Amino acid sequence: MQTEINVTVPFSVEQSAPAVERFRRCAAFLAGDSTALPETHRFISSDLYKVMEGVSYSLMIQPNKELEEFMDRVADLITASQKDDGYLYISHICGNPDPREMGEKPYSWVVHSHELYNVGHLYEAAVAYYQATGKDKLLNVAIKSAKHVNKVFFEGGDPNYNGGKPINQAPGHEEIELALCKLYRVTNDPLYLDMAKKFLEIRGVTYRPEGEGVMAPTYAQQHAPVKEQTEAVGHAVRAAYLYTAMAQVDALTGLNDYTKALNSIWTNLVTTRMHITGGLGAVEGMEGFGAPYELPNLTAYNETCAAVANVFFNYGMYLDSGDAKFLDIAELSLFNNSLAGINLHGDRFFYVNPLEADGVRRFNHGNGGRAKWFGCACCPPNISRLILQVPGYMYAYSKDRVYLTLYGGSQTTIPLEGTRVKLEQTSAYPFDGKVRLTVQPEKGSKFSVCMRIPTWARSDEFVPGGLYPYKQPKQAEVELSVNGQKTDFKMEKGFAVIKRDWKPGDVVELNIPMPVRFVDCIPEVSENIGKTAVTRGPLVYCAEEVDNAGPVQRLYLGDTNEAQAKVANISSGVLQGLERITLPGMEKKVGGITSREITMIPYYAWCNRGDNRTMLVWLNEEASTASIGQQTMAYLRNVKGVNASSVAGGKNISVRALCDGKVSESSADKLTEQWVSEGSGKQWVQVDFREPFLLNSLSVYWLDDQDKITVPSGWSVEYKSDAGWTPLELYVTDSYQMGTDRFNVVHPSGSLEVESVRILIEPQKGKSIGVSEIRFE
Helix, strand or coil: CHHHHHHHHHHHHHHCHHHHHHHHHHHHHHCCCCCCCCCCCCCHHHHHHHHHHHHHHHHHHCCCHHHHHHHHHHHHHHHHHCCCCCCCCHHHHCCCCCHHHHCCCCCCCCCCCCHHHHHHHHHHHHHHHHHHHCCCHHHHHHHHHHHHHHHHHHHCCCCCCHHHCCCCCCCCCCCHHHHHHHHHHHHCCHHHHHHHHHHHHHECCCECCCCCHHHCCCCCCCCCCHHHCCCCCCEHHHHHHHHHHHHHHHHHHCCCCCHHHHHHHHHHHHHHHCCCCCCCCCECCCCECCCCCCCCCCCCCCCHHHHHHHHHHHHHHHHHHCCCHHHHHHHHHHHHHHHHCECCCCCCECCCCCCEEECCCCCECCECCCECCCCCCCHHHHHHHHHHHHHHHCEEEECCEEEECCCCCEEEEEEECCEEEEEEEEECCCCCCEEEEEEEECCCEEEEEEEECCHHHHCCECCCCCCCEECCCCCCCCEEEECCEECCCEEECCEEEEEEEECCCEEEEEECCCCEEEECCCCCCHHHCCEEEEEECCEEEEEEHHHCCCCHHHEECCCCCHHHCEEEECCCCCCCCCEEEEEEEEEEECCEEEEEEEEEEEHHHCCCCCCCCEEECCEECCCCCCCCCCCCCHHHHHEEEEEECCCCCCCCECHHHHHCCCCCCCCCCCCCCEEECCCCCCEEEEEEEEEEEECCCEEEEECCCCCCECCCCEEEEEEEECCEEEECCECCCCCCCCCCCCCEEECECCCCEEEEEEEEEECCCCCECEEEEEEEC
16 A cells, blocks of 8 residues: 555656646637647546546545645646536547547547546546545536536537437446446435436447447447346446446445346356456457457456456445455455556556466567556556555445455444444455454444455355366365354355444454465366466465576476465565465476476566566466477468568668567667668558468567667558458557557457558658567467
């Protein structure tokens, strides 16, 4: 938590400067100064709003004058950027939208404009800042916006929007629905809860896109009314935000209109579509759900935002139902996939979270490790705001019950009916299952203390759903005592319930055994046949190259069982204080098989000691599935030829270097064979395939020596198919970037089979273009 407050929050504020500048220019435009229009962008404002939400939570924990002043300055700019009627979307306000992405007019392309997505995050930030400081300037902007949205979408009458007729269409990216629930809670105005329900009710009813890729009806969960949806489909973040809103509306209205659908969707998720780390959205091209049991390891996408949304969704399901099985999934995603999204120092991030790394794939949006920030920077502030909300997830209560929902050192005071109760919790969870709770009611009272007993501690599976059973039955039982005396308890919905007369100073001690466990996977997941995952408590562990003297794919377990595992505290280095696991194992070599110890660390802590290293969650069980050396890039075998508009002379300059599987150490590297253009005119490079190639992504590693060779001023892609040459339509969040020291990745908007790919390049004036490598997936 202190890392978030001291490092991540200030770092995120610094990275938000371009988004703040857009508001400054928008405010100036509305004041009559149009000399410098803001950059055209669909969703960068939402990233700023999430940063502001995280700042607000940090202020609740630790006041900070500078951060509060930042919030006030930005709130002033946002207020000055809002139109008098409440509309707030910079590119349309300033008259420079990209019609393909945003529509010609406000709300004319709701399916992909992100107008309502942006203001949804504004509402969340405004509520958080009001709760943190009592200041209502930003909240008033949110209220004004929400009333505008209600008028334009549900009432009509404003000729400036849709000709005065109600738009009555759900947004392509869900977010405003759950944000309206927060706005309702803080204002107690039923309008906002009614709006949230209306947006849910019209999804898949008043508008259904027709097409493929990002225009497929399932992509934004618009294929059916939400009450009739039964499976998790489409873009994972959008889906989980939708499910979160459905759970919140059910809880706030008490109507349970969506309970049947949500239970079906949740069951589908945990039985067929969730990685063992709590990751959602295994398929890269659409950032979403594939077929049932499509859970790859090396190519798993598992966006950090999707893991964060998985926590939100399951916590909402718990609040609606009281069932701790939802907390088990929230905890799984929090401690594994979500926390993996940020490094231990708090200033580098994962967008993508695979369960295997081969040291070759630049899986993290062109990076072989963590990135400082992203062109689409939704993930860094999302994981930040989640971590800072965790203190609010640790306890819950009803009129005569207190619930310990997450464990960790903390204290709180809870207002029960008839008395206030101070609770102080001491624990080293998730590394230790011992929890000590001191109960301090203001006066002696009878009530229940409910301690969550996770699925991993009381059953033969790691998490609910049957997808990940343990290989061996559990051995040790959970122990619970009050004032040193073992106590009887009954289990209710995953909680051990202790009902008694409590006195000040009573102490509850919970001991949840945490042995190392081997986890299996059902055979429907073909990727994991013949493999074993290693867990301890709620944490998933992985083997990383830095601890195992080389690529970890060469290692396997053989006859090792979980009882042979040893646990030790890491005493030095960046991982100091974490627990590592060592296992006897085997190593496959060119010359044969040898014994070798396998070292594993918590999955969330991987890639803190260097990039482009191998990593493995699911360990091989036998030599037959272990592999020697790095995996090859299969597409290289399908490359028929590589051509370019020109090739400069000189050592190590070659057109074949464009696609040879080798990449420079940095954009300034002059040692690796590479392609450089002759002269500074417009350039192109072309890759032809032997057989039609299913293109999921294309990545370019630009050279830049800060002298004669620089990154381009712009570039684009076209492809050849049966229909001839066609410009590539990019995925909804992609753009043609010119970053250095990394691959710049673009994805097609849908499934695409190509015969050839051509990259069109616009050099900077007087400069040559250089490319180290082009990669395809």
